[in-house]
Amino acid sequence: MSKDSQTPPRTVPVLVPLPAERPYSYAVPDGMSVLPGSIVRVPLGPREVAGIVTGGETDSVDAKKLRSISAIFDCPPVEPQMLRFIQWAADYTLSPPGMVARMLLRVPAAFDPEPPIPGLRYVGVRPDRLTEARSRIMELAEDGMAWTRSGLAHAAGVSLTVVDGLKAQGVFEEVMIPPRPVVALPDVAYARPDLSPDQRAAADMLVENVSTQAFSVSLLDGVTGSGKTEVYFEAVAKAIEQGRQVLILLPEIALTQQFLDRFHDRFGAKPAEWHSDLAPRMRERVWRQVAEGQVRVVAGARSALFLPFCDLGLIVVDEEHDPAYKQEDRVFYNARDMAVVRGHIGSFPVVLASATPSIESQVNAEQGRYKRIRLSARYAEAAMPDLKTIDMRRSPPPPGRFLSPVLTGAIAKTLERKEQALLFLNRRGYAPLTLCRVCGHRFQCPSCSSWLVEHRFRGQLMCHQCGYHEPTPQSCPSCGALDHLVACGPGVERIAEETSAAFPDARIIVLSSDLLGGVKRLRLELEAVAKGEADIVIGTQLVAKGHNFPDMTLVGVIDADLGLANGDPRAAERTFQLLNQVTGRAGRTGRKSLGLLQTYQPDHPVMRAIVSGDAQAFYAREIEERERSGLPPFGRLAALIVSANSRGEAEGHARGLRRAAPSSPEIAVLGPAEAPLALIRGRHRFRLLVHGTKRADIQAFIRTLLASGPKERGSVRVQVDIDPQSF
Ligand code: ADP
Numbered sequence: 001m002s003k004d005s006q007t008p009p010r011t012v013p014v015l016v017p018l019p020a021e022r023p024y025s026y027a028v029p030d031g032m033s034v035l036p037g038s039i040v041r042v043p044l045g046p047r048e049v050a051g052i053v054t055g056g057e058t059d060s061v062d063a064k065k066l067r068s069i070s071a072i073f074d075c076p077p078v079e080p081q082m083l084r085f086i087q088w089a090a091d092y093t094l095s096p097p098g099m100v101a102r103m104l105l106r107v108p109a110a111f112d113p114e115p116p117i118p119g120l121r122y123v124g125v126r127p128d129r130l131t132e133a134r135s136r137i138m139e140l141a142e143d144g145m146a147w148t149r150s151g152l153a154h155a156a157g158v159s160l161t162v163v164d165g166l167k168a169q170g171v172f173e174e175v176m177i178p179p180r181p182v183v184a185l186p187d188v189a190y191a192r193p194d195l196s197p198d199q200r201a202a203a204d205m206l207v208e209n210v211s212t213q214a215f216s217v218s219l220l221d222g223v224t225g226s227g228k229t230e231v232y233f234e235a236v237a238k239a240i241e242q243g244r245q246v247l248i249l250l251p252e253i254a255l256t257q258q259f260l261d262r263f264h265d266r267f268g269a270k271p272a273e274w275h276s277d278l279a280p281r282m283r284e285r286v287w288r289q290v291a292e293g294q295v296r297v298v299a300g301a302r303s304a305l306f307l308p309f310c311d312l313g314l315i316v317v318d319e320e321h322d323p324a325y326k327q328e329d330r331v332f333y334n335a336r337d338m339a340v341v342r343g344h345i346g347s348f349p350v351v352l353a354s355a356t357p358s359i360e361s362q363v364n365a366e367q368g369r370y371k372r373i374r375l376s377a378r379y380a381e382a383a384m385p386d387l388k389t390i391d392m393r394r395s396p397p398p399p400g401r402f403l404s405p406v407l408t409g410a411i412a413k414t415l416e417r418k419e420q421a422l423l424f425l426n427r428r429g430y431a432p433l434t435l436c437r438v439c440g441h442r443f444q445c446p447s448c449s450s451w452l453v454e455h456r457f458r459g460q461l462m463c464h465q466c467g468y469h470e471p472t473p474q475s476c477p478s479c480g481a482l483d484h485l486v487a488c489g490p491g492v493e494r495i496a497e498e499t500s501a502a503f504p505d506a507r508i509i510v511l512s513s514d515l516l517g518g519v520k521r522l523r524l525e526l527e528a529v530a531k532g533e534a535d536i537v538i539g540t541q542l543v544a545k546g547h548n549f550p551d552m553t554l555v556g557v558i559d560a561d562l563g564l565a566n567g568d569p570r571a572a573e574r575t576f577q578l579l580n581q582v583t584g585r586a587g588r589t590g591r592k593s594l595g596l597l598q599t600y601q602p603d604h605p606v607m608r609a610i611v612s613g614d615a616q617a618f619y620a621r622e623i624e625e626r627e628r629s630g631l632p633p634f635g636r637l638a639a640l641i642v643s644a645n646s647r648g649e650a651e652g653h654a655r656g657l658r659r660a661a662p663s664s665p666e667i668a669v670l671g672p673a674e675a676p677l678a679l680i681r682g683r684h685r686f687r688l689l690v691h692g693t694k695r696a697d698i699q700a701f702i703r704t705l706l707a708s709g710p711k712e713r714g715s716v717r718v719q720v721d722i723d724p725q726s727f
């Protein structure tokens with residue numbers, strides 16, 4: 001036996017994208033140098049996967065089963081703070097660290113980096129004879145920049161043979177051109193705005209935070225149109241000046257093209273985008289260039305938190321209250337909260353911006369954990385829209401219609417002035433419920449506990465939970481009656497039908513997430529609206545977010561009560577935020593504007609708060625109520641969702657877990673009860689709520705409960721949702 005074979009192989013722990021609690025050990029091949037944070041490719045069963053090295057090398061004890069790292073990804077190792085962030089997120093959300101790491105490792109082609117392309121560079125030797133065509137090429141090439149052969153010919157407007165001729169003379173050398181940066185460097189001095197005194201004061205505070213390069217959280221709070229974006233751009237500029245990277249989180253990044261343009265107007269370059277609609281090649285480029293530090297500013301969806309920043313120095317969470325920041329799939333997390341943790345781990349400031357901050361952030365600001373920075377008025381002469389309720393009991397629409405005479409009148413006046421109206425209804429499709437007038441049959445999804453929604457443009461009945469759809473039948477499947485199906489209640493398509501009947505000459509655009517043509521089409525439509533190419537826009541909540549429509553002077557909310565009915569303690573807060581946001585679309589450029597809320601409850605605190613503009617009183621009341629009932633942020637909550645193929649199995653398992661709950665003076669387990677969506681895709685769901693005091697260690701409690709209770713078996717699955725959205 002040689003001496004070598006007795007030396008135990010060097011091994012490293014590698015976290016792989018699996019529901020594994022611990023990293024696996026892999027041998028490091030001779031000559032390969034890996035560091036904590038290195039991204040590697042490792043064999044896993046019959047496959048190979050990307051993994052992340054989480055620690056230093058040790059000598060293996062058990063060499064037999066050991067497999068070797070097959071490749072190392074040629075980019076800088078991920079920062080140690082990212083590893084700590086992954087571990088923290090795993091502990092907090094009670095997810096296996098591998099599943100959190102998976103969010104970082106989701107770059108499919110990462111191991112085959114984009115190859116450099118061959119190019120030509122001027123070597124300083126003049127051509128022997130300078131024709132007209134040749135001199136045009138020389139003009140371009142003289143500064144020593146590398147060009148591709150065809151790029152050079154094309155730019156000079158000459159044929160390839162001219163380029164080849166010069167090359168044959170030794171005027172050019174062959175070089176490799178590295179992949180192009182996905183975005184240019186932002187220029188902090190490109191177009192500094194003149195800030196109002198209010199904005200200046202707010203910006204100075206944020207800039208000061210960035211200068212100290214220490215952890216802090218600021219809540220930038222100001223009505224829609226108060227200029228929050230311009231203010232936090234100053235903080236972004238400061239971070240860039242300091243050579244650090246910046247992450248701006250946005251709730252609907254795929255649809256906020258306008259945001260990218262605004263950033264460009266300010267910094268002379270776009271930020272890198274990060275969201276699920278990016279093409280795979282682009283994802284890979286952004287990922288790499290973030291890791292290498294070439295990309296300085298990322299504007300992204302929540303998943304951008306798991307990009308491998310090499311020197312992150314600021315996170316801005318815009319519209320921090322938005323429910324879209326909550327991921328409810330595999331790892332359940334709220335990106336707003338995780339951003340704060342990321343800032344803490346990385347010792348840099350975090351800015352939360354909103355016109356209607358979440359109750360959680362409000363309380364954090366009141367209790368001094370967050371610094372509150374307020375902008376009190378709209379920027380320049382833009383006034384807030386005049387907001388009024390329409391009491392639907394007094395001004396009811398004609399039978400079978402949904403627009404009250406008051407709203408119809410307001411639309412008519414808006415059209416006369418050649419301005420735009422937005423009609424908002426947070427319901428896709430034509431009608432939320434279809435039934436048979438003869439036998440009362442209701443159309444239900446075969447695999448979910450939800451009604452099928454009629455989509456008349458598509459001629460389909462569709463389930464909004466699972467996507468199941470069928471052609472809208474002529475006759476009732478239950479009693480066979482022909483042409484007796486009735487639509488109950490409105491969706492945006494039905495409002496469009498009513499509106500075009502009332503205003504036949506108006507140009508009407510319906511915007512909802514099921515628009516045929518997807519995100520691309522939506523972007524185009526949003527642009528068209530901003531350019532004034534529509535008179536009436538009818539849309540779901542995706543029109544409420546962040547868009548700037550200069551000609552929009554009327555916002556009509558078709559059913560302001562819609563979100564209030566579901567009995568969730570968060571319903572009032574959410575409805576307030578949504579109504580505030582959508583009415584904020586009106587009057588952003590100084591013209592007189594109006595927001596009308598159709599409601600059957602004009603005295604509801606939410607409606608009063610919107611109409612009076614007195615958000616503070618509303619928040620105070622909501623906060624008091626939360627405090628009285630010990631709900632977040634005054635207490636802690638988690639949900640355990642138990643799902644199974646049969647109702648009995650799901651319920652039985654949930655009961656078993658309940659019985660296994662340790663007794664605790666600080667924590668109570670409620671339920672099981674049917675989950676808010678009791679059946680999705682054929683899976684029956686029950687829910688246990690774990691409610692603790694502020695100090696309770698709810699994670700430890702749930703860990704014990706899961707360890708001592710019945711194990712997942714057969715079709716049964718248990719998902720943990722810390723800080724659930726609805727409770
Ligand atoms: P918010 O983010 O608070 O909704 P924005 O930052 O979008 O507000 O500002 C509202 C409008 O006012 C935008 O059109 C913006 O370009 C303009 N604006 C805000 N501040 C300034 C400024 N200092 N100079 C010029 N325009 C500004």
Ligand code: ZN
Pocket residue numbers: 445446447448450463464465466467468681
């Ligand atoms: Zn369904």
